[in-house]
Amino acid sequence: MELTSSIRLFGRTKALEGEIDEFLNRLSQSALLFKHALAIYFRSGADEEFEEKLKHVNALESEADHLRRSIERQLYEHTLIPESRGDVLGLVENLDSIINQLEGTLWNFSIETPDIPEEFHADYMALAEMSVMAVEHVVMASRSFFTNVEEANNHTHKVMFYEKETDKISTKLKRAIFATDLELSHKAHLRNFVEHIDNAADSAEDVADRLAIYVIKRTV
Amino acid sequence: MEVSTILFLTSGLFLGWALGANDAANVFGTAVGSRMIKFSTAAMVCSVFVVLGAVASGTGAAHTLGKLGAITALPGAFMAAFSAGFSVYLMTKAGIAVSTTQAIVGSIIGWNLFSGTDTDPAALTKIVSTWLICPLLAGGISIILFKSVTIFLRRTNIHLLRTDAYTRIGLLAAGAFGAYSLGANNIGNVVGVFIPSSPFTDFSFGDIFTLTSIEQLFLVGALAIAVGVITYSKRVMMTVGRGMIPLSPVGAWVAVVSHSIVLFLFASRGLESFLASHGLPTIPLVPVSSSQAVVGAVLGIALLRGGRNIRWRVVGSIVVGWCLTPVIAGIICFIGLYFLQNVFNQQVFIPTF
Numbered sequence: 001m002e003l004t005s006s007i008r009l010f011g012r013t014k015a016l017e018g019e020i021d022e023f024l025n026r027l028s029q030s031a032l033l034f035k036h037a038l039a040i041y042f043r044s045g046a047d048e049e050f051e052e053k054l055k056h057v058n059a060l061e062s063e064a065d066h067l068r069r070s071i072e073r074q075l076y077e078h079t080l081i082p083e084s085r086g087d088v089l090g091l092v093e094n095l096d097s098i099i100n101q102l103e104g105t106l107w108n109f110s111i112e113t114p115d116i117p118e119e120f121h122a123d124y125m126a127l128a129e130m131s132v133m134a135v136e137h138v139v140m141a142s143r144s145f146f147t148n149v150e151e152a153n154n155h156t157h158k159v160m161f162y163e164k165e166t167d168k169i170s171t172k173l174k175r176a177i178f179a180t181d182l183e184l185s186h187k188a189h190l191r192n193f194v195e196h197i198d199n200a201a202d203s204a205e206d207v208a209d210r211l212a213i214y215v216i217k218r219t220v
Numbered sequence: 221m222e223v224s225t226i227l228f229l230t231s232g233l234f235l236g237w238a239l240g241a242n243d244a245a246n247v248f249g250t251a252v253g254s255r256m257i258k259f260s261t262a263a264m265v266c267s268v269f270v271v272l273g274a275v276a277s278g279t280g281a282a283h284t285l286g287k288l289g290a291i292t293a294l295p296g297a298f299m300a301a302f303s304a305g306f307s308v309y310l311m312t313k314a315g316i317a318v319s320t321t322q323a324i325v326g327s328i329i330g331w332n333l334f335s336g337t338d339t340d341p342a343a344l345t346k347i348v349s350t351w352l353i354c355p356l357l358a359g360g361i362s363i364i365l366f367k368s369v370t371i372f373l374r375r376t377n378i379h380l381l382r383t384d385a386y387t388r389i390g391l392l393a394a395g396a397f398g399a400y401s402l403g404a405n406n407i408g409n410v411v412g413v414f415i416p417s418s419p420f421t422d423f424s425f426g427d428i429f430t431l432t433s434i435e436q437l438f439l440v441g442a443l444a445i446a447v448g449v450i451t452y453s454k455r456v457m458m459t460v461g462r463g464m465i466p467l468s469p470v471g472a473w474v475a476v477v478s479h480s481i482v483l484f485l486f487a488s489r490g491l492e493s494f495l496a497s498h499g500l501p502t503i504p505l506v507p508v509s510s511s512q513a514v515v516g517a518v519l520g521i522a523l524l525r526g527g528r529n530i531r532w533r534v535v536g537s538i539v540v541g542w543c544l545t546p547v548i549a550g551i552i553c554f555i556g557l558y559f560l561q562n563v564f565n566q567q568v569f570i571p572t573f
Contacts, residue, residue, distance in 0.1 A: 013385045020381075081384045082255040083468060088380075148377040218380075 009078075016074050019067050020146065023092065024139050026064040027099050031135040033057050034102045034200075038109075038128045042121045046110050054106045061103045068096045087214045091142060094207045098135055101203055105196040114193050115186070120173065127169045127197050134162035134204040141211050145218075152215050159208035166201040170194045228294045229414065231302035233444040236410040238308040239320045240270070240448020243406065246479060246514040247398035249457040250472030251391040259454050265392060266399040266453075267446035273403025273487075274442035275435055280404075280489045280505035295566035296335070296557065297413040300327040303553035304409070310548070311541055318541050319509035322351065324409040326546030330553030335569035346504050351542070354482055354508040355516025362478035362520035369470060387469045394476040401483035403442055408507045411441035471521050478517035483510060512542065 037053035071092055075085050141155035177190045248262035304323035311318035325347055332339045420433035486508045495502045515538055522530045560566045
């Protein structure tokens with residue numbers, strides 16, 4: 001009886017490890033697609049290709065939600081990793097909110113189709129680039145948290161770095177937007193989109209901060 | 221077997237029950253306390269392996285205890301076991317982690333004093349010195365083991381979930397080994413005092429195997445331990461699991477393994493003869509305290525981590541318990557023997573002079 005329950009335990013563990021990996025893959029793919037979709041938007045607006053990317057991110061978000069619920073349920077149903085269960089739960093939920101943000105921003109582009117003057121395109125793209133880098137590194141940090149806990153620090157500090165970069169770019173961009181002769185409503189609209197893109201990096205930093213604490217807890 | 225004989229044996233069963241209720245926590249407390257293993261699983265594995273250990277290799281350590289003072293009359297043995305069990309019960313009630321070994325040694329010395337029998341100084345020194353050596357050895361082993369396991373885990377980068385699964389299996393295996401060692405090492409405490417006056421006779425199952433009177437005595441004692449584990453150990457497990465310092469599941473595994481190795485070393489006849497045949501110093505076969513071993517092991521890990529988080533008040537109360545237990549058990553036994561002899565007119569010892 002003990003033997004069969006041990007075999008079940010290992011089977012379950014392997015499946016759950018797979019689900020966590022899949023969940024992180026969804027986040028990483030969403031971030032890359034996000035960058036890709038924005039490049040399309042700045043090139044040709046919210047066209048069919050853009051909508052296709054949005055649809056893809058939308059599907060990834062649903063899958064990630066499904067995986068998140070399954071991971072949480074299994075952790076609690078089978079009382080796995082009692083010491084780190086709460087941490088893993090917090091981690092997965094916060095990572096999930098990053099996917100939601102990326103998806104939400106693309107929806108905003110699709111619905112509101114902001115009219116972004118060409119002179120700002122490069123800065124918007126640079127901002128998106130840095131935000132996505134922050135998200136990518138938080139994904140890597142999360143993977144390391146499960147397998148090579150000390151390696152996680154190498155990634156969390158990069159998340160901090162990219163978040164600082166996005167702050168710099170967004171401040172510069174907002175100043176430039178408000179220095180133009182555009183209508184105030186137009187300026188406010190453009191500013192909103194700077195913040196939408198910047199928010200992903202902020203969320204990535206929040207997750208990295210939590211991860212840094214989880215790492216200390218696991219190495220003590 | 222006479223009714224009175226069964227009646228006298230009940231104190232041994234009581235002591236067995238107290239030991240099961242208490243010491244199962246040393247083996248499985250950290251695992252159950254940290255919710256890595258369910259109590260029902262722990263209780264089942266613990267019961268089975270305690271019985272196996274007691275019957276298969278309980279004689280070595282019990283023999284040394286017998287040398288300390290061979291209690292010659294059944295009523296005397298009754299009182300020795302009863303006072304040990306009662307002291308364990310009292311101390312447990314007071315929330316002090318307690319050593320059954322020390323209780324029974326105190327009781328035997330109480331009987332020796334009452335009956336005017338000389339306490340064998342060599343056996344006494346052997347036993348008392350292990351009370352120091354046992355926690356130190358367990359601490360040493362746990363430091364080495366913990367260091368090696370942490371280095372191993374760091375190098376191999378095993379997934380958090382898989383480490384968790386391995387740790388669960390490891391805790392179960394270590395617990396089984398611990399329960400076996402506990403049975404082998406501590407069964408002497410439970411029924412050792414009854415050996416010279418054992419009421420059983422050898423029992424054969426055809427030609428297949430024979431259960432000697434001592435083995436039968438051990439079996440009965442071990443079953444009493446199992447009952448103690450099943451009925452009363454859950455609460456103690458929860459306390460021990462989170463008592464001195466919070467341990468990670470891997471730390472819990474190291475503590476249990478170190479504890480079990482120490483108990484096994486002090487009970488293994490095979491190891492003794494192996495060391496002796498190679499001209500090496502042997503490890504005395506002595507009933508050591510499971511509680512002391514686990515406290516030593518946990519403190520070892522805590523010191524390795526820089527000694528932070530140790531709740532010194534708890535450690536202090538444990539050490540005070542170690543000093544008080546044999547004294548209290550000795551006094552209870554002495555007084556109890558007086559009543560048994562003078563009020564109930566029982567012969568508590570057979571004069572040898």
